[in-house]
Amino acid sequence: MNATVLVIEDSTSIRVALTAALTDAGHRVIAREDGARLEHDLHEFAPDVVLLDVMLPGSDGFTLLDVVRRRSDAGIMMVTARDAVADRLHGLTEGADDYITKPFEMAELVARVGAVLRRRGAHTDLLYVDDLVIDQDQGVATRAGTPLALTPTEFRVLCFLAQRRDRVVTKTQILTGVWGYDHYDPNLVEVNVSALRRKLEAHGPRLLQTERGRGYTLRPAAPDAAGAATAAGRS
Incomplete structure (x- = not known):
């Protein structure tokens, strides 16, 4: 299963690890430290899935979630250390397809990206x-x-x-x-x-x-x- 995944994560170590794991799974990955280029990236790369950290410099993940929903039909996975039920419900009710909290196993995240792709019927060949x-x-x-x-x-x-x-x-x-x-x-x-x-x-x-x-x-x-x-x- 091969797709284009846009990763927005401000932690360099996590961003690098996500990129490596998703690339190893056969996906094309575009990684950013914030959402400053989000609209450009949505237009330029047409990602199948967007991974959004919640706590970001500048616009936070929930704000960017709204941008993705208005500008793209990509699947959205929220990736964050905020594990309160209210945060998860906020992300899911605002249009996120999945919500995974840190710390997490890379194998689980890759599997859940695949599940989002299957649910959304993305072209992944x-x-x-x-x-x-x-x-x-x-x-x-x-x-x-x-x-x-x-x-x-x-x-x-x-x-x-x-x-x-x-x-x-x-x-x-x-x-x-x-x-x-x-x-x-x-x-x-x-x-x-x-x-x-x-x-x-x-x-x-x-x-x-x-x-x-x-x-x-x-x-x-x-x-x-x-x-x-x-x-x-x-x-």
């Missing part, structure tokens, strides 16, 4: 990596708005990597995950990865990175490595 958008349901991928002409196998490899974005994936893992076997010739992976990389790079900087002696990672290249990546061999 999209994967995002930088300017790459993959629609798993429709079987199409675009980069910078341009459709990519991928074979069915290349598309499956791309989805497998995108579902594990920012993580190193070995050739054996790709063989097992895409073809169902781990004893095929590893050259099968190299051929498809090379073709996929060429098609991705026809529309932007390198996204499919080779991790020497380890495997592959789908992520944008670091700025200081972009030039080297362009000149590097494609394997």
Whole structure:
């Protein structure tokens, strides 16, 4: 289940942990420390779910809840240390879909985000990596708005990597995950990865990175490595 989640949380440690947990679950995450850019973010990213801390600098979470309800059809989860029944009832009666109090287990929060998505019937088959958008349901991928002409196998490899974005994936893992076997010739992976990389790079900087002696990672290249990546061999 993959969705766009807007996180508004002023605690840096909690914001980073939420971003990591939700990204690891396959979601696209936009994280902010306050609601100053809320209307812009609702328009720009069209989030499927908004996680709102209640106690924020500037406008508090209950005020932002009203903005989200007026400007978006996103699901809303209130995330706060305020656990009084009156606070929970206020959030829920004003339009929040769920209310979770701190401290909480990340696994529970991720599960409850999934429950909000299911209840609201959000379209959650999209994967995002930088300017790459993959629609798993429709079987199409675009980069910078341009459709990519991928074979069915290349598309499956791309989805497998995108579902594990920012993580190193070995050739054996790709063989097992895409073809169902781990004893095929590893050259099968190299051929498809090379073709996929060429098609991705026809529309932007390198996204499919080779991790020497380890495997592959789908992520944008670091700025200081972009030039080297362009000149590097494609394997």
